[in-house]
Amino acid sequence: MEHFYTIQGEGYHTGKAAYFIRLGGCDVGCHWCDVKESWDANLHPLTDTDWIVQQAEQYPGKAVVVTGGEPLIYNLDYLTSELQKRGIQTFIETSGAYPLSGQWDWICLSPKKFKGPQPSVQQHAGELKVIVFNKSDFAWAEEHAAQVGPETRLYLQPEWSKADQMMPLIVEYVKNNPKWRISLQTHKFLNIP
Numbered sequence: 001m002e003h004f005y006t007i008q009g010e011g012y013h014t015g016k017a018a019y020f021i022r023l024g025g026c027d028v029g030c031h032w033c034d035v036k037e038s039w040d041a042n043l044h045p046l047t048d049t050d051w052i053v054q055q056a057e058q059y060p061g062k063a064v065v066v067t068g069g070e071p072l073i074y075n076l077d078y079l080t081s082e083l084q085k086r087g088i089q090t091f092i093e094t095s096g097a098y099p100l101s102g103q104w105d106w107i108c109l110s111p112k113k114f115k116g117p118q119p120s121v122q123q124h125a126g127e128l129k130v131i132v133f134n135k136s137d138f139a140w141a142e143e144h145a146a147q148v149g150p151e152t153r154l155y156l157q158p159e160w161s162k163a164d165q166m167m168p169l170i171v172e173y174v175k176n177n178p179k180w181r182i183s184l185q186t187h188k189f190l191n192i193p
C-alpha cells in the first residue's frame with residue numbers, strides 16, 4: 001500500500017530509524033483503526049517484492065517494519081529472508097489474527113477483540129502492545145499477558161481519540177502494575193509518517 005523511511009513511533013523500538021512497508025488488506029475490523037484505507041487490498045496495486053527490498057536497502061537505518069493492514073494475511077517468508085540476507089533487521093506489527101510466517105528479529109503483537117491472536121504469534125512475540133480504548137481493556141490486557149511468554153515486554157498504548165480520557169487511568173495502572181510500560185504513538189506528536 002505504501003512504503004516510507006521514518007522513525008518507529010511505538011513500542012519497544014520507539015525512536016529507531018526504520019523503513020516501513022505497509023501491506024494492504026485487513027478483515028479484523030477495529031472500529032478505531034487509524035489506517036482504514038488499508039483494509040481493501042484491491043484498492044492497492046501489487047508491488048514487486050525484489051523491488052521493495054532494493055528500496056529498503058537504500059537507507060542507512062538497517063531495520064524494516066512490516067505493517068498494514070494485517071501483514072500476516074500474506075506469507076512473509078520470502079520478503080523477510082531477502083531482507084535478512086542483506087543485513088536488514090525485520091520487525092512486524094501484527095494483530096496475530098493469522099498464523100505466523102516469515103523470519104523476524106522482533107514481533108509486536110497487538111491483539112484485537114474482533115479476531116483473537118494465533119498461538120504461533122503469541123509464542124514468538126517480543127512485545128505485547130494492548131490498545132486501551134476503555135476501562136475494561138486493563139483486565140483484557142492481563143488475559144493476553146497470561147498467554148505470552150515470560151520474556152515478552154508488555155505495553156499499554158492509548159487509543160488515539162481516547163488518549164486524553166484514558167491516559168490518567170493508564171498512568172495509575174502502570175504505577176500499580178509495573179510489569180507494564182506505556183507506549184505512545186510518538187510519530188503523531190512529531191508530525192511524521
Ligand SMILES: C[S@@+](CC[C@H](N)C(=O)[O-])C[C@H]1O[C@@H](n2cnc3c(N)ncnc32)[C@H](O)[C@@H]1O
Pocket residue numbers: 026032033034035067068069070071093094095096109110129131157158159160161185
Ligand atoms: C494499523 S495497525 C497495523 C498492524 C496490525 N494490523 C495490527 O493491528 O497490529 C499498527 C498498530 O497501530 C495500532 N493502532 C491502530 N489504530 C490505533 C489507534 N486509533 N490508536 C492507537 N493505536 C492504534 C494497532 O493496534 C497496531 O499496534
Ligand SMILES: Nc1nc2[nH]cc(C(=O)O)c2c(=O)[nH]1
Pocket residue numbers: 006007008009010035067068093187192193
Ligand atoms: N512512525 C510510525 N511508527 C509506527 N509504528 C507502527 C506503525 C503502524 O502503523 O504500524 C507506525 C506508523 O505508521 N508510523
Ligand code: SF4
Pocket residue numbers: 026027028029030033034035036038068069070095112
Ligand atoms: S487489525 Fe490492525 S489494520 Fe486491521 S483494523 Fe485492526 S488496527 Fe486496523
Ligand SMILES: [Mg+2]
Pocket residue numbers: 034035
Ligand atoms: Mg500507524
